[in-house]
Amino acid sequence: MIRESNDNGDAVLLVDGMALLFRAYFASAYGGGPVKRTRDGVPVNAIHGFLRYLADAVKKIRPTHLVCCWDLGGQTFRAQRYDSYKGNRPEAPEDLIPQFGLIKDVVESFGILNVSAEGYEADDCIGTLARRFAADAHVYVLTGDHDLLQIVDERISVVIMKKGHGNYQVYTPDFLMEERQMTPAQIIDMKGLMGDTSDNYPGVRGVGEKTALKLILEYRSIDGILSNLESLPKTLRGKIEADLDMLRLSRELATIHCEAPVTVEFAECLWCVDLDRVKTMCETVEFKDSIRWIG
The missing domain is CATH 1.10.150.20 (5' to 3' exonuclease, C-terminal subdomain)
Structure with a gap:
C-alpha cells in the first residue's frame, strides 16, 4: 500500500491523464503487434491500458477524491513566451488520436472529474489543485513526468510510474532529498x-x-x-x-504555474462510482478486465 493501512483520512488522487494515456499506448504497441480495436473498428488499446494503470493506483492509494487533468492541445502561455517550446514533438500516432476524446468520456463515466484550462498544461492544473487541496487532504499525483517533483510537499506526494503495472516510486520531500540531495x-x-x-x-x-x-x-x-x-x-x-x-x-x-484558472473545489472531486454506468462503459469499449473496477 502507498497509504498506511491506518490512514483513514481523505486522500486526493490527481491523475496526469496524457502521461497515463501515452504510456498505455506505447506499452501496448511495443513489439509492433496490431492495435486492439472494438468490433466497430475503434482503437482502444490506450484506453484499456489507461484503465489498468489507474485501477492499480486506486487500489494502492485508496483515494476518497479523484481528478484527471488533461492538456487541451492549443497554444499555451509557454509557447507564447518561447516559440519553439515543444516544437520538436512528433504528431501523435494516428490510431491514438480517436482515443483522446473517448478516454475523457470513459473517465467521466467512472465518476472521475476531468479538468483542464485553456492556455495551460495539465501540470499547471495539477499543481494548482494540489496546492489548493493540500489543506483538506493528503494529495497524491500519479504521473510518469519527473517535472512534477517540483510540487512535492509534506502534504503532496508525487507517485512516479515505473516499468510494469503497479510499480511506483513515491516521492516525498524526504525521499527526494535522499535520492537526489535536492529540494x-x-x-x-x-x-x-x-x-x-x-x-x-x-x-x-x-x-x-x-x-x-x-x-x-x-x-x-x-x-x-x-x-x-x-x-x-x-x-x-x-x-x-x-x-x-x-x-x-x-x-x-x-516552473509549474500553481495559479491556473481552475475553479474546481474539493467537494466536487468526491469520488462516487455508479457501478452500472461503469459496466456499461466497459462494455462499450470492450474492456473485459472490468473486474478491476467492479469486482
Missing part, C-alpha cells in the same frame, strides 16, 4: 540550467546534467550561482553570462 524548488533550477530536450528549450548551452547538478548542490539555486559568478571557472562563467536571458526564460518555462 523541490531545485528541480526547477536544474531544468533552467540544463534545459529540456523533450520540451525543446536549451537552458545554458554547454551546461549538461552533471554540471548543472554540481552547481545547484554547491550554490543551492540559480540566484546563488549568479551571485557567485566570479568564483566559477572562466569557461563556465562565460557560458552562463552568454545565455543569461535564456537561463531566466528556461527557469520560467520549467
Whole structure:
C-alpha cells in the first residue's frame, strides 16, 4: 500500500491523464503487434491500458477524491513566451488520436472529474489543485513526468510510474532529498540550467546534467550561482553570462504555474462510482478486465 493501512483520512488522487494515456499506448504497441480495436473498428488499446494503470493506483492509494487533468492541445502561455517550446514533438500516432476524446468520456463515466484550462498544461492544473487541496487532504499525483517533483510537499506526494503495472516510486520531500540531495524548488533550477530536450528549450548551452547538478548542490539555486559568478571557472562563467536571458526564460518555462484558472473545489472531486454506468462503459469499449473496477 502507498497509504498506511491506518490512514483513514481523505486522500486526493490527481491523475496526469496524457502521461497515463501515452504510456498505455506505447506499452501496448511495443513489439509492433496490431492495435486492439472494438468490433466497430475503434482503437482502444490506450484506453484499456489507461484503465489498468489507474485501477492499480486506486487500489494502492485508496483515494476518497479523484481528478484527471488533461492538456487541451492549443497554444499555451509557454509557447507564447518561447516559440519553439515543444516544437520538436512528433504528431501523435494516428490510431491514438480517436482515443483522446473517448478516454475523457470513459473517465467521466467512472465518476472521475476531468479538468483542464485553456492556455495551460495539465501540470499547471495539477499543481494548482494540489496546492489548493493540500489543506483538506493528503494529495497524491500519479504521473510518469519527473517535472512534477517540483510540487512535492509534506502534504503532496508525487507517485512516479515505473516499468510494469503497479510499480511506483513515491516521492516525498524526504525521499527526494535522499535520492537526489535536492529540494523541490531545485528541480526547477536544474531544468533552467540544463534545459529540456523533450520540451525543446536549451537552458545554458554547454551546461549538461552533471554540471548543472554540481552547481545547484554547491550554490543551492540559480540566484546563488549568479551571485557567485566570479568564483566559477572562466569557461563556465562565460557560458552562463552568454545565455543569461535564456537561463531566466528556461527557469520560467520549467516552473509549474500553481495559479491556473481552475475553479474546481474539493467537494466536487468526491469520488462516487455508479457501478452500472461503469459496466456499461466497459462494455462499450470492450474492456473485459472490468473486474478491476467492479469486482
